[in-house]
Amino acid sequence: MKLTALQQQSRRSNSFRGSSPLDSSMDGAIKSPSTLGAVTSTSTSLPAMNLTTAAASGTSSSRVVVGRHGILIRPWPHPNPAEVMMAHRLIERVQREQRMQYGVKNPRAVIAITPTYVRTFQTLHLTGVMHSLMNVPYDLVWIVVEAGAVTNETASLLAKSGLTTIHVEYGKKMPILWEDRHKLEAKMRLHALRLVREKKLDGIVIFADDSNMLSMELFDEIQNVNQFGAVSVGILAHSGGDGEDETAVVQKEEEKNSGLPVQGPACNSSNHLVGWQTFNSATFMERSARYVGDRAIVLPRKMEWAGFVLNSRLVWRDAEDKPDWVRDLDEVAADEEDVESPLSFVKDASVVEPLGSCGRKVMIWWLRVEARADSKFPAGWVINPPLDVTVPAKRTPWPDAPPELPLPAGEMAVVLQENAEKHATKTRSTRKRRSKRKHATRTIDERVSTRHAGEN
C-alpha cells in the first residue's frame, strides 16, 4: 500500500540506473532474503545486515555494508511533548539571538500616547491598538488619556493587555464636531506629554491614536530616531461612506486627485528632508464630515500627530543635551490655542529625521470610523438584560415565527439565556410526548412570554 502511494509521488526515475540491483553480475554475493521485509516496525535494535561485499575487493572493506537494509521505525513514531517544548524553547532562543545580532542594538523603550473616550467604536479601535502594542518586542509604556472621566469600560479593556499602562483623565468631554474633536485630542496629547515630563519617562514617544493601524515594522524603524523623526502615514479617508453612490463618486474623485493618500516627509535624491507631502483634501472638502458619526468622509488635518516620533527627553524640563531647536512644552501649549502637530515643537523643521527609507515606506495608517454620538451599545459589550428576538431561527424547537413578531411590549419574546436552554429541552420533550400538538407548545410559549414580560 505504501509503495503504491509513493509511486504516484515520485516521478524522477533514473531509468538508466537499470533495474533492480539484484541483477548485478556479482556471483551470489547479494542475496535478498524475502524474510527481510521492506518495512520493519520492530524495535530499533534490528540487525540490518545480511551480506558483505568484502570478498569482492581485496582492500580493507567499509564497515558500512552495501545492500539492502531494513527501514528502522520506532514503535511509537509520534512526537514526544516534552521534546516539542524543548524544541520550541530552542527556537525562541535562536530567534532571540538573531534579534540581538541583526536587529536593533540597545533598543529603547516605547512610550505610546493614545487619546480615547467611551463610545461604540472604542472597543474595536482600542483592541486593535492594544494588540499591536502587545506584540511590540521592546519595553513599552502606554499612556491612555481619556476624555471626560476615567471609566471602568476603558480600564477593564486596558487591564486585559498586560502592558504597563498609565490611564489618566482629561476633564472635558469629547465634542461632537470633528474639528473640535481634533483640537481636544491635541490638548490631550499635550497633557500626556506633561505626564512624560513629570515622570521623566525615557524612551521614544509615538502617538498611537486609537483608530489608527500600526505595523510591527514601525516599531523597529522608530528605534532609529535620534531626536525628532517623521514617518509617512497612509491616509484612509474613504471611510464611513454611504454605499454604491458614494464609492462611484469617490472613485472619480480619486482619478482627479493625483496625489497619494499619504502624509509624511518628502526627500530629495540625496535623502535629505526637503519638504512635506500632504494629503490633498481639497476635492473632498464639500462632502467632508462635520460631526462624529455623519456618514461622510472624515478628513485629516494637514499633518497628523501620528506621523511624528520624538525622543522623550525633548519634553523633559532639564535634560542635559537638549538641542536648542526644541521649544519648551509649556511654551508651546501656552502659545497656540490649537497645536496642530508636533512640528510646533521645533523651531526649524529641517532638523526632523525622515524615517522609513525617507518616507517611502508607509507603516502606519490613519483612519477615522465612528458611529453616531448617540448610538447605543451594550456596556462593556456584555449583553445584559437578555436580547429581544429580531429574527427567529429556523429549524429549532422554537415554534415557527408567528407573524406578530416583533411586538413593542415584547410579548412573544423568547428567552435566550440559560433558561432558554432548559426551555428548549422542555419543549422538545413536550413535543415528543404530545406529538404534533402545536397548540400545546404555543401555550408553553405564552406562559414563558408572560413570565418574561413580568421580568421586564
Next chain:
Amino acid sequence: MRNWRWGLIGIVFLSFVIRTEAWKFSKAQHEHTERISGSAGDVLEDDPVGRLKVFVYELPSKYNKKILQKDPRCLTHMFAAEIYMHRFLLSSPVRTLNPEEADWFYTPVYTTCDLTPNGLPLPFKSPRMMRSAIQLISSNWPYWNRTEGADHFFIVPHDFGACFHYQEEKAIERGILPLLQRATLVQTFGQRNHVCLKDGSITIPPYAPPQKMQAHLIPPNTPRSIFVYFRGLFYDVGNDPEGGYYARGARASVWENFKDNPLFDISTEHPTTYYEDMQRAIFCLCPLGWAPWSPRLVEAVIFGCIPVIIADDIVLPFADAIPWEEIGVFVAEKDVPKLDTILTSIPTEVILRKQRLLANPSMKQAMLFPQPPQSRDAFHQILNGLARKLPHDRSTFLKPGEKILNWTAGPVGDLKPW
C-alpha cells in the same frame, strides 16, 4: 634630549595601546561569527599563491572542450567542478608553464560530461577516457613516468569518484582505476574505509551555482521558525521498488518516523521557496542518497542552517581544514528513529556556537566555486590542500626503470581505446 627620548617612548606605548584597543573593538563587532580551525590548524584563510606550482597539460580538445561543446549542461550540474577547476588553473598565478619547476601536474579530462537526456552522467566510458588521457601524457611528457603519477592530481567528481560507477556494489567491485593508484584524487565522494576513497585524496563539495543561491538570500533578521527542514526523495521507487536499498533505508526511516511530527518540515515537494525556507530553518537534514554526499550540505552552509548529516563514516569536504563535528550534527543511520530526541537534547549554547561558525564568511566561501574565482573559495581550498601535501616524500620519485603500475589491470572493457 632625554625628554625627547621619553616622549618618543610614550608615543610608541600609546600607539600600541590604541592599536590593541582598536583590534579588540573590531573583534567585538564580529561577535556573530567565530574563527574556524580544523585539524590542520587555522588554514581556511591561507593563500596558496607562492606555496605551490601547477603545470597544466595541454590535451587535445576531444578530452575537454569538445565534450563540453556537445553538452553545455555540464556547466550547471553538480559535477561541474572539474570544468571550473580547469578554467581556474589556466589563469591562476599558481600555474607555471615550465613543467620542470612544477610541484603538481594537472590533466584536464572531463570524465563526468557524458550525459543522458535526463542530465545524469554515464560513467561507462570514463575509465577508457581516463586511461587514454594517461597514455597520452605518459608518452608525450616524461613527468608521468618519473613518478607514475604520484605528483599528478585528477578531478573526479562523480558519485563514487575514480571507481567510475553510480551503483555502489559495482563501484566497489571495480575499485579505483588502477592507473590512478598513485595519483592524488580530488573528488566529492568520501567515506572512511571505502575502496573508492584512497588515502591522501582531497574531498571537495559538489558544485552548487553561487549566483542562484545568492539571488535567494533573505534578510538575516528573518526569524528561524522551522525546526528541521528537508526536501527530497525518501523512497526511490524507480530504482529501488522494494525499498531498503536507497540510502540504506535511512531516508525512508526519516519519513516513517517523522512524517507526523510538526517540528519536521519534510516532504518530496519541490517548492520555489526552497532556498528561502532553508534560511528559515534551524536544522537541515543531509541524509545519504545513492551516494553519501549531496549538494544539500553546501546549501545548508550557505544559508546558515545547521547540517544534520546522516551518512555513516562519511568524509566531508576539506575535512582537515574544516572541523565538521563542531559545525554540523552527525547522526548514525541506526539512530534515525531517535532523531528528534537527539536534536532537542543539544544544548542551546552548542547550537548558537554552530550558527556562529556557519556565519563565518570564510566557511561559506570555502564551499563555493564562484565565477570569477574569489579568494578563499573552494578552488583555493583545493590548492591549499595540495600545498599541504608538499614537499613530496621520497617514495614519490621512482628510481629509473622502476615500475609499479600495472597497465593491464582492471576489467577487459577498460583496455579498449577511447
